Amino acid sequence: MRPSNSISVKEIGKTFRVYDERYQTLKERAIHFGKIPFHEFSALRDVSLEVKPGSMMGILGHNGSGKSTLLKCIAGTLTPDRGTIKADGRMAALLELGAGFHPELTGRENLYLAGSILGLRRHEIQDKFDSIVDFSELGDFIDNQVKYYSSGMFTRLGFALIANIDPEILLLDEVLAVGDEAFQNKCLDQIRSFRENGVTILFVTHSVDLAASICDELVVLEHGEVIASGNPKQSAATYRRHLYAGDPTTVSAKEASTGEATFSDVLLLVNGSPTTVIRPDDMVTLQVKVSLKKGRKDAVVAYAIREVGGALVNSSNTRILDVEVPRRSGPFILAFTFEGLALLNGRFSVDLGAHSADGRHQYGQQNNIIQFNVTGPSNETGIALLPVRAVIK
Amino acid sequence: MINRQDRPTGAFGSLRRVFVFRELLINLTRHELRLRYKNSILGFVWSLLNPLLYLVIYSVVFQEILRTQIPLFAIFLLSGLLIWNFLAASLSAGAGSIINNSSIVQKVWFPREVLPLASVGAALIHFFLQSLVLTAALFVFRQEPDWVALALVPFALLTIVLFASAGALSLSALNVYYRDVQHLLEVTLLAWFWLTPIVYNHSLVASRLGSNDWVSFLNPVTSIVLLFQRALHNPPPGYIPDVSLWYYFRNVSIIFVFSLISFVLALRLFQRLDNQLAERI
Numbered sequence: 001m002r003p004s005n006s007i008s009v010k011e012i013g014k015t016f017r018v019y020d021e022r023y024q025t026l027k028e029r030a031i032h033f034g035k036i037p038f039h040e041f042s043a044l045r046d047v048s049l050e051v052k053p054g055s056m057m058g059i060l061g062h063n064g065s066g067k068s069t070l071l072k073c074i075a076g077t078l079t080p081d082r083g084t085i086k087a088d089g090r091m092a093a094l095l096e097l098g099a100g101f102h103p104e105l106t107g108r109e110n111l112y113l114a115g116s117i118l119g120l121r122r123h124e125i126q127d128k129f130d131s132i133v134d135f136s137e138l139g140d141f142i143d144n145q146v147k148y149y150s151s152g153m154f155t156r157l158g159f160a161l162i163a164n165i166d167p168e169i170l171l172l173d174e175v176l177a178v179g180d181e182a183f184q185n186k187c188l189d190q191i192r193s194f195r196e197n198g199v200t201i202l203f204v205t206h207s208v209d210l211a212a213s214i215c216d217e218l219v220v221l222e223h224g225e226v227i228a229s230g231n232p233k234q235s236a237a238t239y240r241r242h243l244y245a246g247d248p249t250t251v252s253a254k255e256a257s258t259g260e261a262t263f264s265d266v267l268l269l270v271n272g273s274p275t276t277v278i279r280p281d282d283m284v285t286l287q288v289k290v291s292l293k294k295g296r297k298d299a300v301v302a303y304a305i306r307e308v309g310g311a312l313v314n315s316s317n318t319r320i321l322d323v324e325v326p327r328r329s330g331p332f333i334l335a336f337t338f339e340g341l342a343l344l345n346g347r348f349s350v351d352l353g354a355h356s357a358d359g360r361h362q363y364g365q366q367n368n369i370i371q372f373n374v375t376g377p378s379n380e381t382g383i384a385l386l387p388v389r390a391v392i393k
Numbered sequence: 394m395i396n397r398q399d400r401p402t403g404a405f406g407s408l409r410r411v412f413v414f415r416e417l418l419i420n421l422t423r424h425e426l427r428l429r430y431k432n433s434i435l436g437f438v439w440s441l442l443n444p445l446l447y448l449v450i451y452s453v454v455f456q457e458i459l460r461t462q463i464p465l466f467a468i469f470l471l472s473g474l475l476i477w478n479f480l481a482a483s484l485s486a487g488a489g490s491i492i493n494n495s496s497i498v499q500k501v502w503f504p505r506e507v508l509p510l511a512s513v514g515a516a517l518i519h520f521f522l523q524s525l526v527l528t529a530a531l532f533v534f535r536q537e538p539d540w541v542a543l544a545l546v547p548f549a550l551l552t553i554v555l556f557a558s559a560g561a562l563s564l565s566a567l568n569v570y571y572r573d574v575q576h577l578l579e580v581t582l583l584a585w586f587w588l589t590p591i592v593y594n595h596s597l598v599a600s601r602l603g604s605n606d607w608v609s610f611l612n613p614v615t616s617i618v619l620l621f622q623r624a625l626h627n628p629p630p631g632y633i634p635d636v637s638l639w640y641y642f643r644n645v646s647i648i649f650v651f652s653l654i655s656f657v658l659a660l661r662l663f664q665r666l667d668n669q670l671a672e673r674i
Contacts (some may be wrong), residue, residue, distance in 0.1 A: 006562060014674065025571065025573050026571050026573040027573070071669070074500055075501065076502030077498070077499060077500065077501065077502050077671045078671055078672060079668040079669070084574075093500075093501060093502075095500050095501075100496065100497040100499075100501035101496065101497070101500075102424070102494065102496055102497055103496055104428055104431065105424060105428070108423060109427075112420055113417075113420050113421070113424065113497075114501070116414070116416040116417040116419075116420045117414075117417055117497070117501050117503045118501075119413075119414070119416075120416075121416055122416065227403035
């Protein structure tokens with residue numbers, strides 16, 4: 001029996017060449033004789049997954065973990081170097097805002113264009129045109145060039161289109177990240193109704209709770225590898241563990257923390273004096289005394305700042321920051337200095353961890369080791385303090 | 394439904410895929426025409442004005458200054474110029490077609506061959522628009538075309554469409570890899586224009602070359618242009634290399650075979666480069 005509207009991905013790999021310097025002209029290439037310095041970056045390594053007909057699979061992963069590359073491979077815009085992909089059925093994709101809109105064309109023209117890319121005839125789009133515009137709530141903006149659209153409008157139009165074309169397979173990349181809450185709910189309702197109609201959905205998101213609650217299966221990608229799949233609750237837990245391990249480079253911390261690293265004397269310093277109340281423009285130093293067991297020469301120490309009970313705000317480690325942990329035995333003082341914490345008012349906590357350079361061994365981890373408050377003059381809401389102003393044009 | 398992971402094999406596979414997406418081809422052609430004259434007051438009237446302005450310029454230079462003896466110079470010029478405009482527009486728009494549509498190439502899958510082919514389609518519609526100017530000129534000068542030779546015009550047109558498509562397909566994909574292509578093309582087109590007997594009489598070249606005049610036919614556009622001139626300008630003997638239609642038919646047939654082979658090779662080349670287009674843009 002031939003499976004209908006399912007997605008089957010078998011051991012695909014995708015490697016990008018990152019050119020250290022980009023020579024794009026013939027002359028430059030001739031001079032360098034084709035030997036352009038580059039290094040290879042594996043975006044996907046032997047990724048396999050099966051999405052059953054009519055089911056919904058979520059994909060979680062850090063930025064750069066290969067989620068979007070995977071979706072683009074399935075959508076066909078990228079070709080994997082290895083492996084096979086089978087996707088039977090009429091496929092619609094919303095990748096990184098918009099279903100492939102041409103900036104110079106109006107929303108209306110783009111709907112016809114995108115429709116024909118999806119294989120619809122002109123009259124089919126004509127029949128659905130009004131309901132698409134209704135769904136998008138764009139009103140008269142539909143006759144404006146889409147280059148003047150906001151990211152929210154872009155997504156509205158893209159989602160409105162796919163909501164009206166009866167796809168059999170749907171690829172969604174971060175579609176719910178933009179748009180206001182009302183529209184997000186509308187999209188979620190639409191996704192639920194797709195599910196009821198047996199549409200197979202592959203869904204990339206950063207929202208762990210959402211993914212865990214609406215997906216049948218959840219896959220966690222990290223460094224182009226699948227590190228968890230199946231039961232959404234368990235996958236979400238794995239993802240959270242990695243997220244808060246404080247290190248985006250952890251490959252798979254299969255072994256539990258061994259207690260070989262301990263952290264003490266944790267301080268947040270502003271102008272040299274310890275504090276737990278910080279203004280956004282303060283220069284802040286996170287200082288910690290790290291004790292590593294002997295022989296742990298390749299250790300990487302990481303921190304993670306997160307909103308208490310909420311999202312990860314920022315995480316980095318000594319390798320990313322290009323600092324080598326001292327090889328001699330005995331404790332040492334490590335300081336991370338932030339030029340400023342561009343955060344809005346709220347309470348934040350810090351996690352610390354240490355692991356081997358290849359990320360396979362956890363040496364030690366302590367979550368919520370210190371908490372601090374940010375108090376600033378801004379009345380914006382959210383987490384990040386962004387330099388913003390408004391003008392009427 | 395075409396499985397987007399199945400890469401087509403052979404030129405026929407590519408063509409079949411383009412046929413499935415013909416609606417997209419039509420839409421892209423339409424948009425390309427519309428975008429060209431977006432925010433312009435005269436709009437598509439420019440398509441008609443363009444050959445008229447060229448006509449004025451070349452008439453002044455060649456008839457008044459250089460004293461060309463070609464009778465009905467306007468018709469002579471237009472019958473070659475329109476074909477040239479079609480080729481030049483196809484190639485230069487085609488070369489940029491993938492790069493300029495990166496916003497859709499990187500987001501959705503469709504056979505990318507459609508993009509350069511839409512450039513050729515838009516150029517072809519321009520050609521027909523500009524033919525109105527030529528038709529008007531025929532009426533104004535009360536010039537009757539050679540009806541028998543005119544029957545060969547569709548064949549010549551098909552040949553140049555194949556040739557332009559082959560060029561647009563190859564250039565569009567190569568341009569993604571080497572941006573030099575579009576700059577090189579600009580210069581090449583200029584030289585190519587003057588190597589083609591559009592503003593001057595081919596017999597001038599032929600008489601100089603004598604028995605070596607086959608050299609001038611290494612330029613594939615020459616044969617096409619000559620047929621158009623023979624059919625529409627239909628000048629007295631002495632201004633054209635040969636009067637017999639067989640001569641023109643044979644020349645265009647050779648170019649037709651050449652264009653067909655080029656077209657197949659261009660589709661194959663495109664298939665080879667296609668895999669990395671989205672990430673190379």
